[in-house]
Amino acid sequence: MNEDLIKYAEQFTSDESPVLQELRRECYEHYADSSMLSGFVQGRVLAMFSKMIRPKVVLEIGTYLGYSALCFAEGLADGGKVITLDIQEDTNKVARSFVDKTQYKDKIQFHLGNAVDVIPTLPETFDLVFIDADKPNYSNYFDLVIDRVRPGGFIIADNVLWSGKVLLDEKDESTQALHDFNQKVLADSRVSNVLFPIRDGLMVMNKL
Numbered sequence: 001m002n003e004d005l006i007k008y009a010e011q012f013t014s015d016e017s018p019v020l021q022e023l024r025r026e027c028y029e030h031y032a033d034s035s036m037l038s039g040f041v042q043g044r045v046l047a048m049f050s051k052m053i054r055p056k057v058v059l060e061i062g063t064y065l066g067y068s069a070l071c072f073a074e075g076l077a078d079g080g081k082v083i084t085l086d087i088q089e090d091t092n093k094v095a096r097s098f099v100d101k102t103q104y105k106d107k108i109q110f111h112l113g114n115a116v117d118v119i120p121t122l123p124e125t126f127d128l129v130f131i132d133a134d135k136p137n138y139s140n141y142f143d144l145v146i147d148r149v150r151p152g153g154f155i156i157a158d159n160v161l162w163s164g165k166v167l168l169d170e171k172d173e174s175t176q177a178l179h180d181f182n183q184k185v186l187a188d189s190r191v192s193n194v195l196f197p198i199r200d201g202l203m204v205m206n207k208l
């Protein structure tokens, strides 16, 4: 989207909390891979989805600095929790330190490890799953969670447009994996889906 329109959308979107502002600032100033963090408008979209769904259990695959986990926490039902998974210890420490500053510190559970190994060990059923870790595994993540999402629940996958590279004839591994994932979701009769062209593309799936 044109830069001026992005700025306009930011200007006319309700503000985030001071902790989320601080977290984004920390990320942009100190992390080379700051584009991994959901940006301001996308963060508000995720918080808005969560407030609409009112999930009891959110599973997030890909914590990074905890930004999106905190956005999902805003919409939790009473007694609800966000379970967030990541493989990187250093960023996980930073995520925990930011979450500890918030009212959600007892509602966000961190797991460190490879998501493919951790997901099968979780006993919960999920109301909302956010897939936002290694792209070649998106289809595996979908397969691992689909039977664990309650009927009527949602799965959201980030980066499904992959900076527009899904349109290229020659696709690298991640691009091909994301394109295959998009085709798989569309063909799966267990979900209905909308690909929202927000930021890098959000695939939103509703389990039937």
Ligand SMILES: C[S@@+](CC[C@H](N)C(=O)[O-])C[C@H]1O[C@@H](n2cnc3c(N)ncnc32)[C@H](O)[C@@H]1O
Residues within 6 Å of the ligand: 036, 037, 038, 061, 062, 063, 064, 065, 066, 067, 068, 069, 085, 086, 087, 088, 091, 113, 114, 115, 116, 132, 133, 134
């Ligand atoms: C795009 S970032 C997540 C951003 C975060 N959801 C947000 O919006 O603020 C992706 C994260 O996935 C993690 N990751 C990559 N491969 C993983 C794996 N196999 N299992 C768990 N986490 C993984 C990375 O360490 C990284 O922190």
